[in-house]
Amino acid sequence: MRATPPQRYTSELAIIVENWEHTPPKDRHTITVTRGGKPVPETDIDSEKITYLIEDAGYWRKANAIHRWFVVNVQRDNDDCKQYCVSEEQIQALLDIVNKVLGASELVEGEIVNGHSFKDGNGTPIRQPGKLIKGPTVAKELLPTSDGFFFGSTNYDQFYIEDLQLTKEILEKALQKPGDYYSSSW
Secondary structure, three states: OOOOOOOOOEEEEEEEEEOOOOOOHHHOOOOOOEEOOEEOOOOOOOHHHOOEEEEEEEEEEOOHHHHHHHHHHOOOOOOOOOOEEEOHHHHHHHHHHHHHHHHOOOEEEEEEEEEEEEEOOEEEEEEEEEEEEOOOHHHHHHOOOOOOOOOOOOOOEHHHHHHHHHHHHHHHHHOOOOOEEEEEEO
16 A cells, blocks of 8 residues: 555546537436435436536546646646546547556566655655566656656556556546546645
């Protein structure tokens, strides 16, 4: 388990469902709102008046290489915590890169940094046995890490690979649904 401070950096890919008045009937969605497994009374929430719904298509925590890719390739280098539309082509491009990096990455035994301990304002890396990417040239070239406040580790190790495996899963599912947006916060 990763040791992390209470503050966190997160990002997500979301599916947006829009039921605007001009939405053709064939494209409209039926939304049922429940609380505790029971339908919410129309006096609390009128489901006919729900105009959009956001479904998290994916959620990353401290996957800074993925966030960096979105900032550069989707957000035009604006790291501003706003929501950006992500095209199917962009999702496919990132998936292709993730697959190339995963295919070129061999994990070998080594020492990893798994968080930091703090005493009197000084941080000391927590080192432990783990796995590192052997010769991470492809990872550094195609999907480099990015440092920043609460952005997590910049090492090319088992956690980096876990982030890529999660990303692959998220992107493959996202390609099955239209209307994705990317946002981040810290």
